Amino acid sequence: MRIQIKNLTKKYVMGEVEVNALRGVNLNIKANEFVSIMGPSGSGKSTLMNILGCLDTPTTGQYLFDSIDVSTLDDDKLSEIRNRKIGFIFQTFNLLPKLDAVSNVELPLVYAGVDKAERREMAINALKRMGLANRGGHKPNELSGGQRQRVAIARALVTNPGILLADEPTGNLDSKTGDEIMAVFRELHDEGNTIILITHEPEIAEYADRGIVIRDGLITSDEIHAEARKFHHAQL
Amino acid sequence: MQIEENIRVAFNGLIEHKVRSFLTMLGIIFGVASVIAMLSIGEGAKREAIKKYQQLGVNNIIIRDMDLSDKELEEARAKFSPGLSMKDVEAIRQVVPQVVDVAPQAEREVETKYSDKSLKATLVGVTPCYSELLNYTADLGSFIQEDHCVRQLKVCVIGADVAAKFFNVSDPIGQSIKVEDQWLEVVGVLQNKSLFTETVGELASRDLNSDIYIPLSTFNARFEPTKQLSSELKQITVKVEDTGNISHIAGIVENLVSRHHFKNKDFSIVIPVELLKQEEKERRIYNILLGSIAAISLLVGGIGIMNIMLATVMERTREIGVRRAIGAKRDDILSQFITESLVISITGGIIGVLIGLSLSLTISLSTEITTNVTLYSVVIAFLFSVLVGVTFGYLPAKKAANLKPIESIRYE
Ligand SMILES: Nc1ncnc2c1ncn2[C@@H]1O[C@H](COP(=O)(O)OP(=O)(O)O)[C@@H](O)[C@H]1O
Ligand SMILES: [Mg+2]
Numbered sequence: 203m204r205i206q207i208k209n210l211t212k213k214y215v216m217g218e219v220e221v222n223a224l225r226g227v228n229l230n231i232k233a234n235e236f237v238s239i240m241g242p243s244g245s246g247k248s249t250l251m252n253i254l255g256c257l258d259t260p261t262t263g264q265y266l267f268d269s270i271d272v273s274t275l276d277d278d279k280l281s282e283i284r285n286r287k288i289g290f291i292f293q294t295f296n297l298l299p300k301l302d303a304v305s306n307v308e309l310p311l312v313y314a315g316v317d318k319a320e321r322r323e324m325a326i327n328a329l330k331r332m333g334l335a336n337r338g339g340h341k342p343n344e345l346s347g348g349q350r351q352r353v354a355i356a357r358a359l360v361t362n363p364g365i366l367l368a369d370e371p372t373g374n375l376d377s378k379t380g381d382e383i384m385a386v387f388r389e390l391h392d393e394g395n396t397i398i399l400i401t402h403e404p405e406i407a408e409y410a411d412r413g414i415v416i417r418d419g420l421i422t423s424d425e426i427h428a429e430a431r432k433f434h435h436a437q438l
Numbered sequence: 439m440q441i442e443e444n445i446r447v448a449f450n451g452l453i454e455h456k457v458r459s460f461l462t463m464l465g466i467i468f469g470v471a472s473v474i475a476m477l478s479i480g481e482g483a484k485r486e487a488i489k490k491y492q493q494l495g496v497n498n499i500i501i502r503d504m505d506l507s508d509k510e511l512e513e514a515r516a517k518f519s520p521g522l523s524m525k526d527v528e529a530i531r532q533v534v535p536q537v538v539d540v541a542p543q544a545e546r547e548v549e550t551k552y553s554d555k556s557l558k559a560t561l562v563g564v565t566p567c568y569s570e571l572l573n574y575t576a577d578l579g580s581f582i583q584e585d586h587c588v589r590q591l592k593v594c595v596i597g598a599d600v601a602a603k604f605f606n607v608s609d610p611i612g613q614s615i616k617v618e619d620q621w622l623e624v625v626g627v628l629q630n631k632s633l634f635t636e637t638v639g640e641l642a643s644r645d646l647n648s649d650i651y652i653p654l655s656t657f658n659a660r661f662e663p664t665k666q667l668s669s670e671l672k673q674i675t676v677k678v679e680d681t682g683n684i685s686h687i688a689g690i691v692e693n694l695v696s697r698h699h700f701k702n703k704d705f706s707i708v709i710p711v712e713l714l715k716q717e718e719k720e721r722r723i724y725n726i727l728l729g730s731i732a733a734i735s736l737l738v739g740g741i742g743i744m745n746i747m748l749a750t751v752m753e754r755t756r757e758i759g760v761r762r763a764i765g766a767k768r769d770d771i772l773s774q775f776i777t778e779s780l781v782i783s784i785t786g787g788i789i790g791v792l793i794g795l796s797l798s799l800t801i802s803l804s805t806e807i808t809t810n811v812t813l814y815s816v817v818i819a820f821l822f823s824v825l826v827g828v829t830f831g832y833l834p835a836k837k838a839a840n841l842k843p844i845e846s847i848r849y850e
Binding site for chain 2: 252256257258277278281282284285286290292296297298300309310311312313314315318356
């Protein structure tokens, strides 16, 4: 699972106004990396993440997902990639309010064509992993913020995508709960998942092995954290 | 499996917005209910008509002696018209092509008695072929036989009402009733005939169940005509081989009889099958009218559905975005929303069918109108509601499917 981005730009046009949200981003992410993307508000983090997650397309530049040029894929193929290979986690959770936790977690499996009994079991297992075994029947509004985000992570994990994209996952949580969620990501990374995490909080970014900083649509810094470096050296 | 999921989601939505869903369905409900109720009225009328004309025989041409005033009668006789008579019968038999049989019939109003009961009835003098031409079947005993005519026997076959009034449950066969000053032995009782509630051409409405049938020869020998100048026969029924050229043959018959009557218009010709066609034509106008009403209410219903579905899609833009983000394809979203509009229209259709059925039942129970619900009208009405659901649900669903994932997930 590799991500390769060359000279990526994204321009939003709203009538007369043009916003260059990304202005030539180059980035390589290998399998099982844990990357944080930091930057001030409006710097283009979400724009980049949405392109990485195949939710949006770049204006120019190339995006290779697992060596496949994403611009050659049609809408159905992109949906399939989002469904099977990418798990998306949002700041605002984006759970469907009318469905209970299990049904929310099941949803990607519905679109993957997994049959009812099997997907229910898979969803329950994913919830269990998130420590929510006994919350399956609860609607999102009956859960705390931390619990909602865990449900959302379970939903992202349930198809075993291998790569998780999280756009400010702790942005709506208090710092204690945020730390708990980050511990979860850490664990998922240890289990072999690739994780890309957007945040504007340095403390949160520290959970990652590699820190990228974006300003005004450009990567201004990209370095491997001290501890991780040690780890890297040990591996070499 | 996804269909099942879609249906579940659609029903949950329906239940959640009960009032809104019901209002949306109203057009469909009215459309379907009115189609079923109106078609049932049309079908009822059609069956009544067919029954009515079948009684008169679809292969028959009926010639009736006109009811004339004394003065008109005198005039006709002065112009040498003998009125309807056996001569006409013979002429038709010999001249007119494709005639299967001809049944003469004489009539007169009589006073009839049995023990202490008395009745007014129509005495009809007939030949044996009458029963075959006009579909008369005897419930008990038999109809007038050849032998009765040849021997001018004083026998009679009575209508179901006469039998009921005179004999109640006891067996009338072999009993004698008094008609005017004659005693007649009952040899048969006719099957109950449905009432002739309408005048068909020159055939005045009357209750055939209170008729008394006797051999024509007996009629002529035993019963004086009520008027001096009355025609010999009241009616001649001509049965032809097939209905295809019945009006052509009727033309020949008319010419022939007219010539015999020296161009006096003292008779009229009724062709039941032609009248049936006429009525059907009139009913077609009714059908077109009701079809348009139904079409309009279904159209209104469809627009209602489209309207509500467009609003639903707007309302749920974010949900659509989330579904797309986790892997729903355009077609998944399309089928989800089409399923929702189908669930609305099918539910409306089912309610409409139920209301239509009860409406039709209410009409037939509380008015004179006969209704008849056919399976095909239910199926048609139902299929239309499904069609409306798909057609008018398509545009909003397409709109939902074409939303860009990223834009819809950011929609506030
Ligand atoms: N859909 C959009 N239409 C127009 N401008 C947009 C849109 N999305 C983002 N932008 C603009 O692009 C820039 C980068 O936005 P974003 O990627 O959301 O930043 P971040 O996530 O780092 O806060 C901002 O100036 C923002 O206003
Ligand atoms: Mg952002």
